[in-house]
Amino acid sequence: MPVPEPTPLERFLNGILPENPVYRQLLGLCPTLAVTAAMKPAMTMVGATAFVLICANLITSLIRHLLKPHLRILVFTLTIATFVTIADRTLAAFAYPMSKLLGPYVPLIIVNCMIISRCEVCSSKQSPKTALADAVGVSLGFLLALASVATVREILGNGSWFGIQLVPESFPTLILMILPPGAFLALGSLLGLATWLGHRRKARASEPHAGSA
Amino acid sequence: MSRLRDSYLGQGWLILLLAGAFGALLAAVHLKLSPRIEDNIQAEITREIPGLLLGAEVLEGASIKIEGDLVTVEPAVGEPRVLTIVEQPSEASALYRVAERDPGHLLGWVARGQDHGYADVIELLVGLTADTGRITGIYVLNQKETPALGDGIVRSDFRRHFVGIPTDRPLVVGADAAQSRYPIQALTGATVSSRSVCKIVNDTVALVKVEIAEEPEGSNARP
Numbered sequence: 001m002p003v004p005e006p007t008p009l010e011r012f013l014n015g016i017l018p019e020n021p022v023y024r025q026l027l028g029l030c031p032t033l034a035v036t037a038a039m040k041p042a043m044t045m046v047g048a049t050a051f052v053l054i055c056a057n058l059i060t061s062l063i064r065h066l067l068k069p070h071l072r073i074l075v076f077t078l079t080i081a082t083f084v085t086i087a088d089r090t091l092a093a094f095a096y097p098m099s100k101l102l103g104p105y106v107p108l109i110i111v112n113c114m115i116i117s118r119c120e121v122c123s124s125k126q127s128p129k130t131a132l133a134d135a136v137g138v139s140l141g142f143l144l145a146l147a148s149v150a151t152v153r154e155i156l157g158n159g160s161w162f163g164i165q166l167v168p169e170s171f172p173t174l175i176l177m178i179l180p181p182g183a184f185l186a187l188g189s190l191l192g193l194a195t196w197l198g199h200r201r202k203a204r205a206s207e208p209h210a211g212s213a
Numbered sequence: 214m215s216r217l218r219d220s221y222l223g224q225g226w227l228i229l230l231l232a233g234a235f236g237a238l239l240a241a242v243h244l245k246l247s248p249r250i251e252d253n254i255q256a257e258i259t260r261e262i263p264g265l266l267l268g269a270e271v272l273e274g275a276s277i278k279i280e281g282d283l284v285t286v287e288p289a290v291g292e293p294r295v296l297t298i299v300e301q302p303s304e305a306s307a308l309y310r311v312a313e314r315d316p317g318h319l320l321g322w323v324a325r326g327q328d329h330g331y332a333d334v335i336e337l338l339v340g341l342t343a344d345t346g347r348i349t350g351i352y353v354l355n356q357k358e359t360p361a362l363g364d365g366i367v368r369s370d371f372r373r374h375f376v377g378i379p380t381d382r383p384l385v386v387g388a389d390a391a392q393s394r395y396p397i398q399a400l401t402g403a404t405v406s407s408r409s410v411c412k413i414v415n416d417t418v419a420l421v422k423v424e425i426a427e428e429p430e431g432s433n434a435r436p
Contacts, residue, residue: 096253
């Protein structure tokens with residue numbers, strides 16, 4: 001018996017936590033490590049990635065019946081590259097300092113496996129409604145991941161959050177956290193925490209209920 | 214019918230159609246946004262020119278006011294300096310003539326040059342003294358070099374190598390640098406990017422020298 005395809009609500013919810021692109025699938029790690037020294041660039045990256053993901057998912061879903069299996073990756077890449085270019089030019093026009101700060105990481109969204117995997121897994125097989133729900137859910141999951149890493153790094157490394165000073169200037173900060181090694185330390189620790197919480201939840205769920213025997 | 218379906222056209226018609234549609238979309242986006250992007254770049258150039266000619270240390274803690282061709286630099290210590298920046302007709306993508314307004318003497322030249330780097334085009338501003346005899350500084354306007362390797366060309370410790378170097382001989386980098394009086398130390402793991410920067414500086418300096426030499430006698434002394 002064929003397994004039924006997930007509903008739009010299931011796709012939306014799965015993208016946020018159960019199939020979180022960073023903490024569960026380990027996808028999109030390049031921007032997660034590279035632009036999370038502070039919240040502002042991290043959230044700009046999330047916005048650009050969400051725009052590309054939503055547009056790519058919708059387009060591939062609309063043309064899913066025309067896709068040939070051996071040419072589908074080419075279509076996905078063409079679609080993603082187009083919307084990444086639009087996002088890059090829009091940032092350069094309306095948020096020039098942020099565009100300079102993010103540098104090559106916006107064009108590098110093209111090779112973000114998180115986006116191509118959603119085209120492959122969901123939008124090339126399901127309706128535009130489901131594809132949209134999936135893209136929004138995964139974008140929220142990506143936001144959660146980048147926001148958590150950036151929060152840890154900016155607070156520990158700069159004593160601020162979104163540029164707002166949270167601790168007194170005299171308070172010692174860990175400069176290492178806003179440098180590249182800090183990205184690995186923060187992501188590694190948070191990944192460990194997420195995995196531990198996942199295992200604990202699974203273990204609790206599988207425990208026999210007291211008194212049920 | 215099956216021959217048409219199996220042909221390249223039959224297999225790839227969707228990709229051709231999408232490529233056409235996306236190409237038109239990107240052209241429309243470019244037409245709409247490129248004037249605004251160019252304005253942003255122009256504002257950045259005007260902001261960076263004083264630092265290239267007066268030295269980065271003058272700009273530390275300084276405020277910069279831009280009004281048309283006039284740029285007022287108010288340093289943390291010392292008198293404010295008013296510069297006039299005039300774009301000259303040039304074969305380089307842009308050449309700026311920079312003079313102090315009040316004493317009225319020519320401070321130097323800043324030219325915009327570009328060439329291919331390792332990943333994409335690198336675009337630079339190159340500052341030169343009034344007689345074009347020395348480089349006063351370089352600034353990286355645009356680059357998409359490899360993160361953590363080639364993108365080190367934007368760092369001040371790399372750009373500092375170029376300050377004060379005479380322009381009588383082309384710059385050389387890396388292994389060839391032993392033959393030069395003023396070697397440019399390549400960035401570790403990014404020799405191609407470092408060489409590209411030197412090539413852009415050499416080409417831009419050569420072009421500016423020719424263009425300024427062709428100017429009428431005494432015009433460089435104009436305020």
